[in-house]
Amino acid sequence: MEERLNHLTVRALVERLATSDPVPGGGTAAALAGAMGAALVSMVVELTTGRPVAAGHEATLTEIKTGATSWQSELLNLAELDANAYAAVVNARRMPRETEREREVRAVQLGVALRDATRIPLATARGASEVLDLAIRLAPIGNRNAVSDVGVAGLLAATALRGAALNVEINLPFVSDNGLRVEAADGIRRLLETVDERDERARAAVAERLR
Amino acid sequence: MEERLNHLTVRALVERLATSDPVPGGGTAAALAGAMGAALVSMVVELTTGRPVAAGHEATLTEIKTGATSWQSELLNLAELDANAYAAVVNARRMPRETEREREVRAVQLGVALRDATRIPLATARGASEVLDLAIRLAPIGNRNAVSDVGVAGLLAATALRGAALNVEINLPFVSDNGLRVEAADGIRRLLETVDERDERARAAVAERLR
Numbered sequence: 550m551e552e553r554l555n556h557l558t559v560r561a562l563v564e565r566l567a568t569s570d571p572v573p574g575g576g577t578a579a580a581l582a583g584a585m586g587a588a589l590v591s592m593v594v595e596l597t598t599g600r601p602v603a604a605g606h607e608a609t610l611t612e613i614k615t616g617a618t619s620w621q622s623e624l625l626n627l628a629e630l631d632a633n634a635y636a637a638v639v640n641a642r643r644m645p646r647e648t649e650r651e652r653e654v655r656a657v658q659l660g661v662a663l664r665d666a667t668r669i670p671l672a673t674a675r676g677a678s679e680v681l682d683l684a685i686r687l688a689p690i691g692n693r694n695a696v697s698d699v700g701v702a703g704l705l706a707a708t709a710l711r712g713a714a715l716n717v718e719i720n721l722p723f724v725s726d727n728g729l730r731v732e733a734a735d736g737i738r739r740l741l742e743t744v745d746e747r748d749e750r751a752r753a754a755v756a757e758r759l760r
Numbered sequence: 761m762e763e764r765l766n767h768l769t770v771r772a773l774v775e776r777l778a779t780s781d782p783v784p785g786g787g788t789a790a791a792l793a794g795a796m797g798a799a800l801v802s803m804v805v806e807l808t809t810g811r812p813v814a815a816g817h818e819a820t821l822t823e824i825k826t827g828a829t830s831w832q833s834e835l836l837n838l839a840e841l842d843a844n845a846y847a848a849v850v851n852a853r854r855m856p857r858e859t860e861r862e863r864e865v866r867a868v869q870l871g872v873a874l875r876d877a878t879r880i881p882l883a884t885a886r887g888a889s890e891v892l893d894l895a896i897r898l899a900p901i902g903n904r905n906a907v908s909d910v911g912v913a914g915l916l917a918a919t920a921l922r923g924a925a926l927n928v929e930i931n932l933p934f935v936s937d938n939g940l941r942v943e944a945a946d947g948i949r950r951l952l953e954t955v956d957e958r959d960e961r962a963r964a965a966v967a968e969r970l971r
Contacts, residue, residue, distance in 0.1 A: 558766060558767050559765065559792065559836075559839075563792075563836060566799035567798075567800075567828075568806065571807060574906070574908075575800055575908050575912030575913070578797075578800060578912050579912050579915075581770065581796065582793055585789045585793070588775070589785070589789060592780065592781075592782070595780035596782060617778075621778060625770075695782065697786050697787075697926040698782075700923065701785075701923035701926060701927075702786070705789060705919055712911065712915050715912060715966065715970070718970055719905075719970060752922075755926065759930060
């Protein structure tokens with residue numbers, strides 16, 4: 550994909566997701582959900598800092614803001630990288646495989662492409678996991694008028710994590726690099742082990758303040 | 761908000777979410793998550809139709825596609841409307857309230873704005889609920905190579921539903937229109953009653969095919 554995905558309009562990006570072209574797909578949508586979650590965390594920090602409710606939490610709020618800004622930018626990049634990586638997989642799969650030589654070249658290309666198409670959603674899942682933790686920390690101390698925004702941030706982060714994990718899992722059986730296969734399977738397993746509990750924690754903290 | 765939100769680039773929209781301006785906020789992000797979910801449902805139908813796996817499911821696939829296309833467009837509009845509605849709430853809250861007359865005018869404006877800011881996320885939650893059902897129907901019959909995309913679609917739809925519900929709930933206590941308050945509380949309660957089970961059903965159907 551030559552053009553920059555993040556430079557498309559929101560409407561064009563959604564329309565592009567809907568076409569029969571498999572790129573962009575779920576990996577990109579998951580990363581964008583995570584980036585929106587990080588952005589909402591930032592917004593709520595902005596709406597909290599300097600108000601009475603922030604008293605005594607200044608250092609924590611600064612930490613949360615720094616993390617959110619960094620993950621927002623990282624996840625936007627991962628949305629773009631995911632589309633490129635998956636496009637490379639699709640292109641490699643379409644390479645000719647008539648002769649022995651063609652099959653060898655195709656296998657090498659596909660191997661490289663699948664490695665990236667696994668590493669990138671793994672990075673998305675890890676980033677989304679960090680955003681979920683930021684939402685959990687922010688929920689009890691953020692501006693009460695914006696607690697629904699913290700709630701949406703946590704939901705988006707959990708969805709980005711689980712969605713990226715699905716993208717790792719679907720590619721994993723085809724990854725020939727043993728080291729990466731073990732690292733990715735292990736990384737995803739550990740993230741998924743705790744996501745339900747953390748998702749629930751974020752929701753409960755938000756519900757508590759909505760009462 | 762004068763400019764059209766959906767005409768911003770993806771990057772600009774995410775950056776706009778992150779600013780201290782409360783508009784756009786979680787309601788818009790939730791609707792966009794739902795629109796991306798609908799778009800992924802459409803994509804997977806496109807990647808399924810005409811293949812051997814689609815045999816016998818043509819009518820269902822056409823129905824799913826029609827629903828997804830309609831909800832994608834509707835949820836994109838709701839993302840925009842949510843920002844406008846919440847901007848009206850913010851503007852009404854900032855109106856002067858020195859004199860009796862000013863307080864009256866402000867109360868009327870705020871009442872109208874809060875009604876829209878409740879109705880719109882209610883419509884988002886209902887749309888997202890439909891998208892979740894489409895993902896559930898598609899999971900067992902969609903192209904197996906794209907089942908992770910159906911999974912992401914279901915996750916995004918469930919998040920859009922829960923996120924929009926938070927936006928209804930935070931506004932509800934301030935809605936003076938009794939009819940709307942009852943309708944919205946009841947509508948959200950019914951949607952939330954079944955979302956966990958349906959979210960789980962979508963995930964299980966996807967996991968089954970990923971094996």
